[in-house]
Amino acid sequence: MKPVATTRSAAGIPTGLLAVWWIVASEIVIFGGLLAAYLMYRLSHDAWAGHAANTNTAIGTVNTFVLLTSSLFAVLAHQAAEKGDGKKAARFLLFTIGGALCFLMIKGYEWNYEISHGMTITTNTFWSFYYTAAGIHASHVIAGAIIMAVVAKDAAKGLELQRVELIGIYWHFVDVVWIFLFPLLYIAK
Amino acid sequence: MIQSYLAQGSTYAGDIDFLFDMIFWIVGVWFLISSGVFFWLVFKFRVSGNEGTAQYITGEEKSQKRWITIPHLLVLVCDVFIIWGAVRVWYDIKQHLPEPDREVRVITQQWAWTFVHPGQDGNFDTADDIHTVNELRLEKDAVYHYHLTSNDVMHDFSVPVFRLKQDAIPGRVITGWFTPTLLGEFDIQCAEICGIGHGLMPARLVVESAADHAAWMTEQSPVKFAAVAPQVGEN
Amino acid sequence: MTRQFSIIRVSRGVLLACVAWVALFAASQASANDMARGKQLYALCAQCHTENGMGAQLYLAPAIAGLDEWYVNAQLLNFRSGIRGTNWQDVGGLRMHPMSRWLKSDEDVSAVAAYVSAMPKVDPPAVVEGGDPVTGKALYATCASCHGPEGQGMKTMNAPPLVHMSDWYLVSSLEKFKAGIRGWNPQNTNAVMMRGMSNLLPNEQAIKDVVAYITTLNVQEQP
Amino acid sequence: MAELIPTQPDPGHEDDHHHGEQSFVSKYLLSTDHKVIAMQYMFTGMAMALIGGFMAYAFRMQLAFPGMDVPFFGIVTPANYVALVTNHGAIMIFWVAMPVLIAAFGNYLIPLMVGCDDMVFPKINRLSYQVFLVSAIVLLSSFFVEGGGFGGAWTTYPPLSAKAEYNLTPLGSSLFIGAVGIEFIAFLLGGINFITTAMNSRAPGMKLYDIPMVIWMIVIASILFMVSVGPLLAGAIMLIFDQQLHTAFYDPNRGGDPVLWQHLFWFFGHPEVYVVLLPAVGITAEIITVFSRKKLFAYRTVLNTAIGTGVLSFCVWAHHQFISGIDPRMANVFTLTTLLISIPIAEMMFVYIATLYGGAIRLTTPMLWALAFIFEFLIGGVTGIFLGASGADIYMHDTYFVLAHFHYTFFPIAIIGTYAGVTYWFPKMFGKMMSDRLGKLHFWGTIIPFNFIFIPLFFLGAGGQHRRIYDFQNFPALAGEGMQDLRILATVSLVVMLGFQVVFFYNFIISLMRGEKAGKNPWKANTLEWTAESPPPHGNWKVLPTVYRGPYEYSVPGREKDYWPQDEPN
Structure with missing residues (x-):
């Protein structure tokens, strides 16, 4: 039994939406702090451009494409949920999860390659940032995929369809973080 | 005050x-x-009880x-x-940094101070540098530049009588200035927590006249170490 | 100054009562025996030298468990007065110098020395590599005249034991003696002598060799 | 999207909050009821306050009587000393002030004061407490691992905090940072509920300016916390990596920069002061209006000054770093912003003083606490000016003056604010009145020694004595006879003050057992929580209230009663 509080909407914004934006805002400042620190270091260390040259831009580009595609599926899932089609929404969410898994596998291959070539988290501060930032991002991808699986399970039964939009917002956020990480870690050389 | x-x-x-x-x-x-x-x-x-409007x-x-x-x-x-x-x-x-008469290097580490005077030749890192541990001797009325570094963690070069305080940061050399105007012996404290010995990291500051200071410099040259321990076991 | 503190005078009564309370505890403290006092004070030493006196290289703290009482006492006094550990290049010594000043009275120093010497001896893990005990044995002949053939030390010669000692510490001490980072202070006569002796070891390798030999002497003492 | 939200049911039909007999565990430990979670936070906070107070006792005894065998503690080694001061600071801020002021009062008051039956996300609320409890356990466990508790000050500046060879606590330092990080996550989770409940679940008719000030303050504090804590969380992950994986984010010898941590820490650390200040200010607003029977002077001004303070608090962090080797030119900017923050804070104080004008002031125990908050915080505020002025800070930095200053802000916030709130809402929380006589005894027994602890420390600071020095006998020129007397005075006062806390706990328990029964509204207050039963049942009201006016309509001319509850139609 839900409390009445959950059903009210005095500010005119759905409560779930408000909560997701709160989470996204707090995540933005976390990544903001990390990336601001990275930028400060990067600007004062010219040598980092050399380290950054060792990253694999091709893999990064593929991963960007994979994440963007998964975000597209999240949008389609939201559209389906708007129309009340829970089954379709769940199917699109599964595609999104597939994108997440694909992203993680490519990431795993990339890290494996880099670590076996002697570029580890302790090699230098560039690589420390590289693994820390991408690692925190990857943990968000994993968390997002798990939550999406839960949401998809309910959505397939036509329950809690508003959550499809909420997890979609979170997923777009994860995507946007990568859009920032990709140029900062891979492209800027 | x-x-x-x-x-x-x-x-x-x-x-x-x-x-x-x-x-x-x-x-x-x-x-x-x-x-x-x-x-x-x-x-x-104020009212007592529930009286008053x-x-x-x-x-x-x-x-x-x-x-x-x-x-x-x-x-x-x-x-x-x-x-x-x-x-x-x-x-x-x-x-702002006035032109210096003399320079002194302050090296901090857990949990001691090393003060380096450039010696007679006026240059650091030469054979006649004078290193003193936990004792800083200065000449009255000379404009000093200090170059503050740390070998391990953050420390803080604090001389209360000078009203001077400056953090020492490993990996950086921070330069500042002071001009002692008072003869005597004073305390130097560490003002940034630097581990368990933070409270046991005092140094003495001795400000002496130009003549005394010159005599001390000659006596110390080239390499001789001061063993200074403020009296313990008292009080 | 006195004017601002007039408030203190008013509260002297409170202070006196409190001081009496403290005196009560101080009295109980004095009656405690030396060993208990030593154990209590060792709490600070344990931070680096560890609870069982094994030491920790990370903290530049050598093994001290079971060292001779006279030696621990003398070194603590040396550290405290600044005869040892106040060379500007002696990183470990500069940490030990302030720490030793935590022991305010000579009684406290001897209490800690008694406690440390009563600790069961330990065999710290060997970390120094590349030493040849065979060459070391020949070099050790000189050392043996004071430190004893078994490295057990001789009080009459003011020579501390060398067995059950962290090998990295023996190496760094010999290096410090050679470089004049230990034994620079003429008041520390034993260290000055040792500084001379250390010059008989011509190089880094010789130091490692002799330490490698000393570690072979680390046999458990017969009960 | 909106059509997916069920339409709001008529509150009249939503009354069947019937629960059968519940086991102790599900009722008190795993409950999702906001009031139970609030109590969990409050009692955990109080338990941590006792631990933090005990730490203060141990190191103050050492300062007054160096080398003594402290009763109930033992000998305080320099390593114990730094660990004690470090954890005392962290506990009092993160595990006492935050859980009690924000989480306990926030959880208890927000649903009751905005007129709904629970938090919006009760399970997230329960989770936030469980995460918080884990953080407290992790922190306390750091004392029992090899090397002992972390002793590098609550500011945890690297490289001291980053490397075991410097701090000598290989596990303690990581547990400390980890505990703080987990605690932050607990409060980010809690913030979800505070924001959504206050914004979305208000009773019908409650407009933004009808929200009681304490709710506004908790909401603003939660936002400040959320915005400021992110960079520090990222920094904490980097610091733990430095400790355990030996990365070099803060290691100057390997391309890192230790000053980065200071920026991340103080970018959080300064707003954090306002995060805990604002709820205490809000509590004070509720109390002084009720007990002076006055409308809050210029409600919107108070709100604006709180928002202004919050915004400005993000622009002042480097005043903690004046002498930390930052670019000296930056110090001038931060002096400017720091002194500007005196404007909204001073205005807030003026508003409170103005509220007293023309009132009918009843000096009950909660009112005494609220008035003491205003006065003591005033001292904390004005002494801050010395430190914000960069030139004077060169001398004052890291002296006892700083310490006395921030205890004059944090003590009113965390302790006085808490006691004000607890004594005021006790009848609501437990349905019994607290003894006013014992309450006043406890009040004077706390306030007088408090001033005798910290006023001497201002003099010590002016005399150039530094914080975190465990024994001043090593500084012959500084540790004069008079100075030692001041330290003894402070310590004796502390022991007296701690002793008087027994009165509070006695009063708490005796009132709980034998206190006079409190009606719904013993203080004749306006806000919604006083229209519920005391203590409120699960679900708070049978019929959820509707709001018709602002919360501070006291002594309205032409009305018979001198209060006008928010839910009264006319």
Whole structure:
């Protein structure tokens, strides 16, 4: 039994939406702090451009494409949920999860390659940032995929369809973080 | 006010004391007025039990808001004075660097101070450098530049009689200045927590006349170490 | 100064009562025996030298468990007065110098020394590599005249034991003696002598060799 | 999207909050009821306060009587000393002030004061407490691992905090940072509920300016916390990596920068002061209006000053770093912003003093605490000016003056604010009145020694004595006879003050058992929580209230009663 509080909407914004934006805002400042620190270091260390040259831009580009595609599926899932089609929404969410898994596998291959070539988290501060930032991002991808699986399970039964939009917002956020990480870690050389 | 606790040992100690006094009087007056009004109101409008009726004042009207906006503008005026005083002193001590007569290198580590005088040739990293541990000897009335470094963690070079304080950061050399004006022996403290020995990291400052200092420099040259331990086991 | 503190005078009564309370505890403290006091004070030492006196190289703290009492006592006094550990290049010594000053009275120093010497001896893990005990044995002949053939030390010669000692510490001490980072202070006569002796070891390798030999002497003492 | 939200049911039909007999565990430990979670936070906070107070006792005894065998503690080694001061600071801020002021009062008051039956996300609320409890356990466990508790100050500056060879606590330092990080996550989770409940679940008719000030303050504090804590969380992950994986984010020898941590820490650390200040200010607003029977002077001004303070608090962090080797030119900017923050804070104080004018002031125990908050915080505020002025800070930095200053802000916030709130809402929380006589005894027994602890420390600071020095006998020129007397005075006062806390706990328990029964509204207050039963049942009201006016309509001319509850139609 839900409390009445959950059903009210005095500010005119759905409560779930408000909560997701709160989470996204707090995540933005976390990544903001990390990336601001990275930028400060990067600007004062010219040598980092050399380290950054060792990253694999091709893999990064593929991963960007994979994440963007998964975000597209999240949008389609939201559209389906708007129309009340829970089954379709769940199917699109599964595609999104597939994108997440694909992203993680490519990431795993990339890290494996880099670590076996002697570029580890302790090699230098560039690589420390590289693994820390991408690692925190990857943990968000994993968390997002798990939550999406839960949401998809309910959505397939036509329950809690508003959550499809909420997890979609979170997923777009994860995507946007990568859009920032990709140029900062891979492209800027 | 500070000078009643601690002598003024450098050229800028007086400036800091003056700034402190200025702020003390400004905020002191504010504090007395606000707490006076506060206690007067509590005293005047107190009732016993559940007696008495209160007035209905919203505080939203201009004539009522005046009571807080005017003091608040006055606070702003006082702030301007304080900022002016603070920036003036700050500029003199930290931002501008007068030409030095002498230089001294201050090396901090867990939990000791090493002071390096360049010796007779006036250059650091030569054979006649004078290293002293936990004792800094200075010449009165000479403009000194200090070069502060740390070998491990953050420390803070604090000389209360000089009113000087500067963090030492590993990997950086921070340069500042002071001019001792008072003969005698004083304390140097570490003012940034640096591990379990932080409280056991005192050093002595000895300010001596130019002649004494020159004699000491000659005596110490080229390499000789001071073993200085402030008296323990007393009190 | 006195004017500001007039408030103190008013509260002297409170203070006196409190001081009496403290004196009560101080009295109980004095009656405690030396060993208990030593154990209590060792709490600080344990931070680096560890609870069982094994030491920790990370903290530049050598093994001290079971060292001779006279030696621990003398070194603590040396550290405290600054005869040892106040060379500007002696990183470990500069940490030990302030720490030793935590022991305010000579009684406290001897209490800690008694406690440390009563600790069961330990065999710290060997970390120094590349030493040849065979060459070391020949070099050790000189050392043996004071430190004893078994490295057990000789009080009459003011020579501390070398067995059950962290090998990295023996190496770093010999290096410090050679470089004049230890034994620079003429008041520390034993260290000055040792500084001379250390010069008989011609190089880094010789130091490692002799330490490698000393570690072979680390046999458990017969009960 | 909106059509997916069920339409709001008529509150009249939503009354069947019937629960059968519940086991102790599900009722008190795993409950999702906001009031139970609030109590969990409050009692955990109080338990941590006792631990933090005990730490203060141990190191103050050492300062007054160096080398003594402290009763109930033992000998305080330099390593114990730094660990004690470090954890005392962290506990009092993160595990006492935050859980009690924000989480306990926030959880208890927000649903009751905005007129709904629970938090919006009760399970997230329960989770936030469980995460918080884990953080407290992790922190306390750091004392029992090899090397002992972390001793590098609550500011945890690297490289001291980053490397075991410097701090000598290989596990303690990581547990400390980890505990703080987990605690932050607990409060980010809690913030979800505070924001959504206050914004979305208000009773019908409650407009933004009808929200009681304490709710506004908790909401603003939660936002401040959320915005400021992110960079520090990222920094904490980097610091733990430095400790355990030996990365070099803060290691200057390998391309890192230790000053980065200071920026991340103080970018959080300064707003954090306002995060805990604002709820205490809000509590004070509720109490002084009720007990002077006055409308809050210029409600919107108070709200604006709180928002202004919050915004400005993000622009002042480097005043903690004046002498930390930052660019000296930056100090001038931060002096300017720091002194500007005196404007909204001073205005807030003026508003409170103005509220007293023309009132009918009843000096009950909660009112005494609220008045003491205003007065003591005033001292904390004016002494801050010395430190914000860069020139004077060169001398004052890291002296006892700083310490006395921030205890004059944090003590009123965390302790006085808490006691004000607890004594005021006790009748609501437990349905019994607290003894006013014992309450006043406890009040004077706390306030007088408090001033005798910290006023001497201002003099010590002016005398150039530094914080975190465990024994001043090593500084012959600084540790004069008079100075030691001041330290003894402070310590004796502390022991007296701690002793008087027994009165509070006695009063708490005796009132709980034998206190006079409190009606719904013993203080004749306006806000919604006083229209519920005391203590409120699960679900708070049978019929959820509707709001018709602002919360501070006291002594309205032409009305018979001198209060006008928010839910009374006319």
